[in-house]
Amino acid sequence: MRKKIIAGNWKMNKVFSEANQFVDEVVGKVPDSDNVEAIVCAPFPYLASLVEKTNGSKVKVAAQNMHFEDNGAYTGEVSPVMLKDIGVSHVVLGHSERREYFAETDETVNKKTHAAFNNGLTPIVCVGETLEQREANETMNHVETQVKKAIEGLTDEQVAETIVAYEPIWAIGTGKTASSEDANDVCAHIRNVIKEVTSDAIAEKVVIQYGGSVKPANVEELLSQSDIDGALVGGASLEAESFLQLVEAGTK
Ligand code: 13P
Numbered sequence: 001m002r003k004k005i006i007a008g009n010w011k012m013n014k015v016f017s018e019a020n021q022f023v024d025e026v027v028g029k030v031p032d033s034d035n036v037e038a039i040v041c042a043p044f045p046y047l048a049s050l051v052e053k054t055n056g057s058k059v060k061v062a063a064q065n066m067h068f069e070d071n072g073a074y075t076g077e078v079s080p081v082m083l084k085d086i087g088v089s090h091v092v093l094g095h096s097e098r099r100e101y102f103a104e105t106d107e108t109v110n111k112k113t114h115a116a117f118n119n120g121l122t123p124i125v126c127v128g129e130t131l132e133q134r135e136a137n138e139t140m141n142h143v144e145t146q147v148k149k150a151i152e153g154l155t156d157e158q159v160a161e162t163i164v165a166y167e168p169i170w171a172i173g174t175g176k177t178a179s180s181e182d183a184n185d186v187c188a189h190i191r192n193v194i195k196e197v198t199s200d201a202i203a204e205k206v207v208i209q210y211g212g213s214v215k216p217a218n219v220e221e222l223l224s225q226s227d228i229d230g231a232l233v234g235g236a237s238l239e240a241e242s243f244l245q246l247v248e249a250g251t252k
Helices: 016-027 044-054 080-085 096-101 106-118 131-135 139-151 156-161 180-197 200-205 216-223 240-249
Strands: 004-009 036-041 059-063 090-093 122-127 163-166 207-211 230-233
Touching: 004 090, 004 207, 004 240, 016 036, 016 044, 016 059, 016 240, 036 090, 036 240, 044 059, 080 106, 090 106, 106 122, 106 139, 106 156, 122 139, 131 139, 139 163, 139 180, 156 200, 163 180, 180 200, 180 207, 180 216, 216 230, 216 240, 230 240
Parallel strands: 004 036, 004 230, 036 059, 059 090, 090 122, 122 163, 163 207, 207 230
Antiparallel strands: none
């Protein structure tokens, strides 16, 4: 059975003291279960401190983005080598906000997935359609293209380790959640696409999260679906209590 992965994406929220306090609150309370993994996706300046605070606990720390080069003249960027060096384990790639506001493309996402694996980081690759695309029945095609491009050139073993987060853009921060059946249909399609590119056995290993207005009240229903293996959560991950409830739901 695939384990559930609950990741809290703080986006550009919290000051340093709040970030540390959050982690101090959750480390001792995260359920001691092999069925679920908890990840906090935090702003760059907090990562080293959070890694230290979560050391030896069940909580993992992720960056929300990175550059694909190991080092060089890229003012203002953070490299995979730097993230690995301070003990970060995961990195969110291709979030729709990065695609929309920071010119992230399928091509740069692909370079970044390779860079992540080359440096021992696990990528959480985000895909998802706009409302216009959904209304034009383009969801499946769009998501298929994004997934295929993101994993292009990876080994089967790397694909198996990739976490895919299906986040319909119209459901992000809007309070509108995709129905669990609709979300599951897209997640199942993503698994089929991965199957086509690799094999049944590899595709069955891939953790596929849903994201978009996930909260304690709807998470169990979403996680009960056949192809939804976790959640990437924005707003409802900002409070420790709420985050813990989401992680708890993953143990069931
Ligand atoms: P919300 O949970 O706030 O809708 O955000 C989802 C998201 O974008 C997580 O990456």
